[in-house]
Amino acid sequence: MKTLLLSGAALLALPFSAWAQGPVSGTVTDARTGTALPGATILLDGAASAATDAAGNFSLSAVPAGIHELRISFLGYEPLVRRVQGQATEQRLNTTLQPGGVLTGEALVTASRANDRTATAYSNVNREELAKRNFGQDLPYLLDQTPSVVVNSDAGAGVGYTDIRIRGTNNTGINMTVNGVPLNDAESHGSFLVNLPDLSSSISSVQVQRGVGTSQNGGAAFGASINISTLDVRREAYGETQNTYGSFNTWKNNVSFGTGLLNGHFTVDGRLSRIATDGYMNRASSDLKSYYFAAGYQAKNTLLKFITFSGREKTYQAWNGVPEPALTGNRALLQQYIDNGELSEADAARVLQEGRRYSYYTYDNQTDNYQQNHYQLHLSQGLGSDWNLGAALHLTRGFGYYENYRANRRFSAYNLQDVVIGGDTLTRTNLVDRKWLDNYFYGGTFALNYQPQANDRFQATVGGAWNQFNNDHYGEVIWAQYASNGNIRHRYYFNDATKTDYNAYARATWQVLPKLGAYGDVQVRHIEYNIDGVEDDQNDVTTRARYTFFNPKAGATFSLAEGQQLYASFAVGQREPVRSDFTDRPAGDQSAKAERLEDFEGGYRFTRPDASLLGPGTVLRFEANYFSMNYRNQLVATGQLNDVGTALRTNVARSYRRGVELTGFVSADDKISLSTTLTLSRNRILNYQDVVYDENYEPVVAAPRASTISYSPGVVSAHTLEGQPVKDLRVALLLKTVSRQYLDNSQNAARSIRPYETVDLRLRYALHPSFLKEIELGLLVNNILNREYVANGYTYSYVGASGSQETFNWFFPQATRNFLASVGVKF
Template identity: 45%
Template sequence: MITALAVLLLPILVQAQFTISGTVSEKSNATLPGATIKLKSKPAGTTADKQGKYELTNLKEGNYTLLVSYLGFQTIERNITVNSDQTINFVLTQSALLADEVIVNATRANEKSATTYKNISKADIEQNNFGQDLPFILNNTPGVVVTSDAGAGVGYTGIRIRGSDASRINITINGIPYNDSESQGTFWVNMPDFASSVDNVQIQRGVGTSTNGAGAFGGSLNIQTLSSSENPYAEINNTYGSYNTLKNTIKVGTGLIDGKWSFDGRLSRIKSDGFIDRAASNLKSYFLSGAYHGKTDILRVNIFSGTEETYQAWNGVPEARLKGDIEALKEHYTNNLGYLYNTKADSLNLFNSDNRKYNQFLYKDQNDNYKQNHYQALYAKQFNEQFSFNGALHLTQGQGYFEEYKNDQKLKKYGLPAVVVGGTTIEKTDLVRRRWLDNNFYGLTYAFNYQPESNLNFTLGGAYNQYRGKHFGEIIWAQYASTSTNDYHYYDGKGDKDDLNSYFKVNYNPVSQLSLFADMQYRNVKYDITGTDKNRKGLDFHNNYNFFNPKVGATYFLNDLSNFYTSFSVANKEPNRDDFTNLKEGLAVPKPERLNNIEAGYRFKNTDFNVGVNAYGMFYKDQLIFTGEINEYSDAYRQNVDKSYRIGLELDASYIISSQFAINANAAFSRNKIKNYIDYVSEYDSDFNLINVQATNYANPDISFSPNSVIFGELVYKPIAGFAIALQSKYVSKQYMDNTQNESRKLDAYWVNNARLGYDFSLKGIKNINIGLLANNILNKKYESNGYTYSSIYPWGTTTENFYFPQAGTNFLLSLNLKF
């Protein structure tokens, strides 16, 4: 934390003295406006103007490597020594390969987009990839908070950006939506070790630019999978560490065959016992990609799949167990007897388990099982220097269930008649049930890009996607089976969703220093929910939404090193499936949410120093939030609140002190409020029958799970070639678990320190050997990164139950990676 604050307060001292300038053209002497000129391993860079001219200023004396690139041309890499002002002209040769990056360009932000974003490169991903889910690899970016049900980053994990959960973060893979269509969340456990097949990620905070899929209410993650290598390669990546965490990955690629064809593949498995008791994961995945490269087009087919078997740890640890308060634990046990605790084994588990590792579930097959297959056909075509196209066809197939043991269940709850045994009528039974999800998601995406002039660019894009989901339940064993059979479904529900969107983007530079940006999106969502839900309640919802999402912005370039930007964006978002299925009878059907987002910032970068400062305001209309009330089946539901907001300041900086030392840091400070909030608490009689709901008004409380401060700092030390040590600190301020801003229902602030070591070297026959060590939570901080709370009123008083998800103490992951 101290490191982070130190670097953010560093003055911008421009100590450089020299300038490199020149032009970028092709062999016909035609200039290449927009060509990129960068210094390798440095943040500094610029683009050629409409005459193909560029200028890099304020360079210190020394040796540099210049990288010059332009879409459709071969990149030039040139070593230079700077001890005076220099003029260097570059002539690029047209490439036989169209760059894979054109596939995602339409939905990506750039320095002219007037939006807030951060790019994470393949190198950044590789050095942090020890087998944990992608959210943990992105944990060190501004305003991000991550959590893990199992406590160590493998299995079910979650990510929040600016306090917004995964259902409000738009995820695309090669421009194709990944969010689940009904929950709108993202389940990274279904894509184990996917980071090993990722080339780069762009995180856009706030609404960002128009993209495909779910509305971005907190941010978006735009993921590009690996592009082709020119040369054949093979990699073996292995990790072993705490909690018997094991990762094995094999990657192979053919390189270019006859200058046109390439094939790449990955096979992975990850196993972990988890920090929490019985929170084990057994994860398998593969990734296959084949591509045809023409001079002006590229066709790529990706097939990837993930299979997960994860023991459930999603109920958390009761507060009394976490604190080791035996008297409070006895009270908790009594209050939940017959609900959470039914057997002697349940009570022994509760009272004798480790305070931080407790898991309520004891049934040996209390697992979540799911398989997801992805098929993508991606095509891009550069018709000429002004006009290009990219599009995709896709299909995602998902099928799986979670299995659970349930005590003393009423047969009529499952649509089954009572059983008569020996003249005794039996109305309840112990049983094992599975709740299934079987779905298909398919569609197309497209984008046309037209650049008639170097200072004017148009993009027309969009997508049409369909989701068809089946929800059903099975009883696979019962002590008293009644009339149930193996193929009996005690509920059957459907979710059908059609999602159409089209966007039109314009970038215009009226003068060289000013870039104007406009982005208009229309989105239509048709969502039907029918059948019965898990409680056998009838479902019949038919919704049709039409959204208009405009975005405008401007960027003013002070010089090649710095610019100001500002933007205004609108996003709309439909309710989730649970907002309908959990709806209490008599309440209004939830309305869609609306967000008005204002962003303004400043960016500066030279060869050694890179800083971005951003202020934002996110103003919500009809935001859906949990009210504290539950329905007759104990399901929580959300209702619209009229007005709420998030305002904040974000800083992101890096400073190369010398060839041996570098500092990276970021911070996010925010205020997150609901203007008027009504909290509902259910009141029961002594027989636990619902008799009333008490409402309490709160003025201007904090939005739940929205820390006011998130700060990160990293010190990198490279004492010798190939060896690096990174010390990392992250601070997350307190978070409230509901919207009452009650100090007794919060996650305490935490400050966690990690260390990462990496050593690269080569031996005969092996291109590169990397030995890595990730030491997490080196000061053994005891903290919880997620939780939930609910309250009830009884004749004997009000009871509040808090549950937490403890994260692992000091733990290690050791990796050995070989590249051939």
Template identity: 40%
Template sequence: MKRFLLIGLLNVLALGLYAQIEDQKIEPVAIVLDKYPVSFSVLDSTSIKNSNLGQDIPILLDNLTSVVSTSDAGAGVGYTGLRVRGSDASRVNVTINGVPLNDSESQGVFWVNMPDFASSVDNMVLVRGAGTSTNGAGAFGASLHLQTQASSAEAYGEYSGSAGTFNTLRNSVKFGSGLLNDRWTVEGRLSKITSDGFIDRATSDLQSYYFDTSYKLGDSPTDGQLKFITFAGHEVTYQAWFGIEESILANNRTFNPYTYENQVDDYQQDHYQLFLDQPLSDDVSLDIGLHYTKGQGFFEEFREQDGLGNYGIADQVIGGQTITESDLVRRRWLDNDFFGAIFSTNIYQDAHNIKVGGGWNKYLGDHFGEVISGQFIPQERIGQNYYFNDADKTDFNIYSKYTYDFESGFTPYVDLQFRRVNYDFEGLALDGSGTVTPLPQTVDHNFFNPKAGLTWRGGDNSAYASVSVAQKEPNRSDYTDSPADQLPVAEKLTDFELGYRYNGVVNAGVNFYFMDYKDQLAVTGGVNDVGAYTRVNVDDSYRAGVELEANWQPNEKFEIAANATFSQNRIESFVENIDDFDNGGAQQVFHEDTDLALSPNVIAGGNIAYAPIPGRLKVSLISKYVGDQFLDNTSTESRKIDAYLVNNLALNATLAENAGFIKAIDINARVNNLFDTDYEANGYTFGYIFGGETIYEEYYYPQAGTYFLGGLNVKF
């Protein structure tokens, strides 16, 4: 197997970029990784533009080192997900211009709420491991920084359209005013994306906008700038999040168990950001940001013969017959507000660099449900809330980073962060009689997260080493599904990174990492005292591996790049709980030294590109290899996602440049899954005992076979 992987690494195709970001200022909030001993990849504006055909951001990031992307609908439009080094989206801290994006309660990121956002992004920086201190919940596996487009001094108009298999269609228009009166710029975008999806009925109807305006406070660079940004997305997607049972998958890879015509997720999210970028002197700058995000929406679902008591409705007596169940349609709502302020101060003086930053963020969220129709539902209960609870979360952090450049090429780095989290929510209580009742609860966390490291530079060579501590609070369901006396504790990560880079004829890098977890929350099948499945704290677990990257461009026509991650992702021991429907309760099975779920030991990729007309025409063969992934934490061979190797073919062509009023005409085309490979990128499993047998059920999310996307971009 190892021999196969070493040979395959030379043939597998994906994008990998291992470069040191030089000291730079990116508006409106600087993301500066220079001198920091971290492992990262960059997707610049050209790479984004060449691959953006309407698919979600996780799909655009799929070829970066240690990344695995997933798609519920199977073709990259709709609900998508991202994992880095095996860590799921709730452990990847995402910011947009320094503003936290992760949901405050679930801690995940719902990219479907931001359709075509990549069209307004200048660059994406993925930092693997604990990284450096940023705003948000903190990186427990990685952090992803998205920087929106810089203001353009020249006026422009732009149309982007793409179409392809599964009736996928994207239309987007952009405009920019250029610099007005030497002070103002105004830019915007409108987009619409529709797709039928690979999975049956997994349709997507997505709309979004982006708008920004900037104002220079004076003629001098030291006068500063104000910038206002707003963007929003509205998604209506038919649900495909149930997956496909293994017994069905072999004969019907597009099966969707949902058949109700309006089984949809309908959500709107609006973002507002205001930034002040103010140089205070030649050596000192101040950045301040205010932000507000409004989210509101529901998912609608048909329920067959659901108990009336689940909705607080008394049994109905009709024609002398007592009715206890009814077919019905319900909606479960979210209505939330997220707002706050962030800041950073940078001081550059001789060889010293000090950065002090932080943020205060507030989340207010309402959760409620309503029955909108039903066979035996009293009319007065239609549209009434059958549950309502709210949440209030406050997140404050402050950090300080310091580096010093020695003439010998060494740069030590120290990063200290304090973070405080307060969370008020409606949880559960269990009284002496065994009755479960709602109970308002409050939890507080105080985290001190120190980081330190050393970087060395000498000519084409550089090396770094670091150790970082990150701590993270449990998510909403960890709390709300647990009685007050059984609440989980916070997780702790100690991350060790050691790397080397060479930038010469060949750009190459190697990074070793050891991520040591204490009290990591993991699904074990356990049910708490109130009957809910919960994640539980696992004493000791770790992720350890090596990341390899190389890029060689012998001439302007030919380029080859490759990356690979070889890792071990283990839990030292845990107790699995299996529901026993025969006798009640659960049976326990002890496991020792097992693999963490959905954490492949091998992730590899590469890109072979040939440009017969440099700068005008390029063809790329791109592939991704992902090793076996276990569906749970037991390392059971019958419950896993098989390894897969997927090849894609991309074409990028410029048909015209500076032809009259047309500045550029570009064509992008992509044949995905070139060899029509059957594979699954995600899944889950659960087990139970029934009829004297232990039964496990596995569900998978198959990805599309060969499919095509083509796009046209015209800039005026």
């Protein structure tokens, strides 16, 4: 690999005179007062590329050769449009904005975004960066190079069900919003992006906040927040299509269009997409369809925008993973699985035949089928020169089922009578069932922002939300070998859930001294959660839960010099248990406790678009962030799953995550650039007691000891080396490393995911024919070293009759070397 990387670096460093591109930097100030305008949006050729910092400074690492449009906008000011010419040396633009501009979409996400004044750890990913990474894989894979991120895919290749972990926390602890509207499922807390395929093609920007971050609508952030915005205003008409084909018969096709600004007030944007794949794993196919439509009206002080987007997915179930012998080929271990009833003789034969691509299911319609429709109405209203209001109404409609073939099931488990044939009584049958979800999520959010134009030393936001979630859970038998007394679509269980969640928060930043800033944020959140009925095992899951949380946050920033900042913050986050924490326990057991997190973040930021530092056109950024996340009653994964692949969890009294995140970026006139991030962490449970069960299902409890939290690697790194060896051709090598992850909290290497590293190669080449704006050819080769690795798994153990402990591991192998090739056309 060392030879490969050195060869790639040599290729990228070739000095071609055709590059002729360099950085553009500058300041943005108020034309009347001369004060800096922090948070102004910088767009290059219509793509959000940067934002001004607390001193009004911005920098673009590279502007390609040719003439480009640079647009600078800020809430309450007239936008400024400048033409810039890409050149090898640095350009500096000092600009002023006149008050009175048209509101833009950025005003609507101001309340949920962090900036250099909020003393938190965050990363911004703009439309251009997403487009470079987008070959049809799910959004987590597009964020894979951001700090502390680990991703995995059930089907093995990034399409279908995927998951993201940040600082060891999976998506149930990651607050995710789209335009400030909660996306996390209200009951499971998960964000299932498989329901919104190709959403990335409609995103204008993403901000990833690590730790508790700022107050957000929806569930609490216990590892991070991902704030998605689709609200940009593209003033020029456009038409685009993206088409991808790759390994495992993977296809992505979409078409996007926009009218631009009509009559100075109206915009219409839309997209249709389809993504399909057979999957790396056998019988792990996905058929995904989606649309996005937005219509907006804007005037001097008003922006009104209606947005609807929807996704429909059909995925063959791959959430069981593969048993360990499929990876090792160990026949003795395979026999152990057979003897324990984990596998039949026929399945064991298929394990040896299919190997690491083994699929547990063979029924032809063992599929998950779900549709999710989103409707959002956004208003941004200027209220004089210093105030603006952002508000939204939303409705999400979700419905669907997954279908299962079940062998040799008891009639009584499905509320059916035994069948008498002649003198024989049958107590079991083969059948096909469907488990349904049918839900509505609706509510409203608001944020009142105070941003004085005459003096930006003090800024404040007051906001909140009210949301309600109604969800019916039920199961139907659609076929049975012996029908008993059931009718077609016999319903064998039903329960309904209602969850009401409302919150209010206030946040302010104050520049106390020219170099010293202070930040404060308080949130009150109240939740009421009711479940009535029985679950599929006929267990009564009636639940009544009430929570009220007070979550304060505070921080400070100190400017050491131009482009250098120290920051520190302390935040409290609290959240309620998820549905499975109640339903996967014995009837009436509501002992799952709410979690509390106290998060300290502190760090140093350095940004220097300075030609004198390393040479003309050099851009250098560096950040070091220390975090200490201390939990009480943290709900951690036990390593086991329920029957739909959801991780089972248990409260642990005391635990922590502590570490340092190092990120850096250097670009030499954009001839070659290197971005890198490294996370070193220690993730521990204090006084953890491992519990296994004997053959009589009695618990066997180990002595308490300190242990590593499950699914929490101590080392995560990501590195991208990119350059332009010839004009319009960009080449990138992407390296990812993840250290050992334990499948449960026992810190037992026999129940763990081995460390792994992957290298990807990305090529993009742009053509500019006279009859089109652009044709772009792309190639992504994943895992070019052809490593066989797994990125996720689960485990469980029990004590057998002999007194020895038996362990069974299941893993989710990821694809070996594979490719995705794309053709994009812009009209």
